Amino acid sequence: MVLDEYQKTWVGDLSPSATDRAAAYSEDLGQRLRLRWLASGELEVEATSYIGVVALDCVTIHIRPKLVGRELAVLRMLDYASGLPALRHMDRLRNLPNQGHDLRDLICLLLTVECEALVRHGLRRDYIRRQETLPAIRGRLLADQQVLRRFGRLDRLECRFDEFDSDILDNRLCAAALRVAAHSARDEALRARARRVATDFSEVCTTDGLDVRWVAQHLTYHRPNEHYRQAHRWALLLLQAPGFTDLLSTGGPSSRTFMLDMNSLFEAFATQLLREATHRTGIAVRAQESLSRSISRPDGRSYTSITPDIQLVHGHGPGAWRRSVDVKYKLYADRTIKPSDLYQSFAYGQVLSSEETPTAYILFASDRDGEPDHVVLRRLDGVPVAKLISVGVNVPRVLETLGTPRLQPLLNRLLDDLGGHIQWAFST
Numbered sequence: 094m095v096l097d098e099y100q101k102t103w104v105g106d107l108s109p110s111a112t113d114r115a116a117a118y119s120e121d122l123g124q125r126l127r128l129r130w131l132a133s134g135e136l137e138v139e140a141t142s143y144i145g146v147v148a149l150d151c152v153t154i155h156i157r158p159k160l161v162g163r164e165l166a167v168l169r170m171l172d173y174a175s176g177l178p179a180l181r182h183m184d185r186l187r188n189l190p191n192q193g194h195d196l197r198d199l200i201c202l203l204l205t206v207e208c209e210a211l212v213r214h215g216l217r218r219d220y221i222r223r224q225e226t227l228p229a230i231r232g233r234l235l236a237d238q239q240v241l242r243r244f245g246r247l248d249r250l251e252c253r254f255d256e257f258d259s260d261i262l263d264n265r266l267c268a269a270a271l272r273v274a275a276h277s278a279r280d281e282a283l284r285a286r287a288r289r290v291a292t293d294f295s296e297v298c299t300t301d302g303l304d305v306r307w308v309a310q311h312l313t314y315h316r317p318n319e320h321y322r323q324a325h326r327w328a329l330l331l332l333q334a335p336g337f338t339d340l341l342s343t344g345g346p347s348s349r350t351f352m353l354d355m356n357s358l359f360e361a362f363a364t365q366l367l368r369e370a371t372h373r374t375g376i377a378v379r380a381q382e383s384l385s386r387s388i389s390r391p392d393g394r395s396y397t398s399i400t401p402d403i404q405l406v407h408g409h410g411p412g413a414w415r416r417s418v419d420v421k422y423k424l425y426a427d428r429t430i431k432p433s434d435l436y437q438s439f440a441y442g443q444v445l446s447s448e449e450t451p452t453a454y455i456l457f458a459s460d461r462d463g464e465p466d467h468v469v470l471r472r473l474d475g476v477p478v479a480k481l482i483s484v485g486v487n488v489p490r491v492l493e494t495l496g497t498p499r500l501q502p503l504l505n506r507l508l509d510d511l512g513g514h515i516q517w518a519f520s521t
Contacts, residue, residue, distance in 0.1 A: 094138065098142060098144055098156060099140055099142070103131075104152065107134070109150070116149060125143040126139075126141065126147055127141070143156065143354050144355060145197060146195050148350065158355060160460055161458065162489050162492065164199055167358070168196075168199060169492045170362045174361035197334075201274035204287075204327035205274060205283070207323050207327060209290055211267065216297055217264065218258060219261045219317070221261060223253070223254060223256055226250065228248065228249060232252050232253050233253045233254065234252060262308060267321070268294035268299075269303050270332050271294060272300065274287040275288040305333060308329075330353075334350060334352060334353070363402075366504065367403060367418065367507075379405075384400065399444065403419075403456075404417055411447075415446060416442075416445065416446065416454060420457075424457075425485065426461065430466075430468070430481075438453040439453065442481070450479060451478075451479045452480045452482065453481050454484065454512075455483040459487055460489055462487050463487075465484045482512065484507065486507070
């Protein structure tokens with residue numbers, strides 16, 4: 094079953110299992126994909142901003158991106174938003190048939206290709222600190238542990254030593270993701286390819302007890318493991334895909350679901366665009382920086398915090414020039430801005446800007462070029478108290494120009510649309 098983001102459709106002639114029916118009541122799933130079993134026996138499916146795959150027992154639901162293009166466009170957005178070099182295997186991906194390859198399959202393919210290159214290069218080894226009970230001293234004798242556990246005995250010794258081994262975090266992360274790819278890819282040839290590479294990794298490392306969240310927070314790169322970065326990026330994307338406990342049956346959540354939030358992706362994409370557009374202007378682009386004391390009690394204690402998606406900042410301290418940018422993955426090229434988004438942006442402008450009439454921005458996704466829209470907040474006497482400029486980003490056009498000189502004119506226009514003075518006022 095294939096549908097586009099934000100689309101609603103119905104499908105009949107299904108034989109749902111108890112797990113399938115329970116999925117309609119899952120709170121986790123309902124935030125990403127809404128399912129409703131009708132009295133007629135049909136399944137009503139309503140997509141949100143999440144794209145990807147949800148595999149029920151009776152049907153596999155494939156939600157495709159629409160606004161930005163198809164799956165290859167999403168991969169380009171992921172690649173650009175990460176700030177890493179452009180996709181090295183995009184030409185290979187272009188030759189894939191359109192049928193049978195959803196976003197998860199493409200990510201599984203990229204992971205497999207990167208891991209094949211690692212195997213050819215030779216899987217990395219490093220020193221691992223171990224603590225074991227041995228018949229002879231190896232490394233350092235742990236005297237305190239020996240006394241506590243084996244007082245008076247010399248046949249078994251508590252030792253700590255460093256071992257040069259391949260069972261390290263770099264390889265274990267790849268191995269865990271390859272196992273998921275080998276079971277979850279829809280394409281049979283891709284599953285077989287992933288299994289072959291997974292076997293190579295399983296011979297040198299294990300995946301027992303791997304905590305993906307901990308790995309994502311603590312993984313660091315340096316010269317010896319820099320060539321693992323691309324493989325780790327696809328591995329983490331695959332392993333961190335939302336899973337739903339209500340859907341656990343024969344497979345795990347990672348093998349039954351893969352969903353990607355286009356709201357979050359577009360925000361990261363827009364942030365990277367602004368960073369490149371404001372390069373050498375002296376303007377800093379700060380993402381998700383919380384303002385903890387903006388809403389406070391009369392005595393000055395913080396009541397709650399607000400967090401603009403992006404802040405444009407020039408200078409330092411309270412007197413610095415600041416503007417807020419609220420990023421929306423919404424079709425505001427075809428309709429007016431929702432009141433809630435207007436209120437939010439006006440509040441950000443009042444908090445951040447020290448100008449007489451504060452200005453805030455909304456950056457939204459679009460599939461075509463358009464002129465910026467201006468909205469003014471006025472008092473009852475007609476005096477303007479805040480301004481809002483909404484600017485559309487023609488995502489398909491930007492993606493076509495990535496890595497080419499044609500991107501710079503688009504970045505210049507983006508700054509012009511946000512307010513022409515931004516481009517030159519703080520030029521260094």
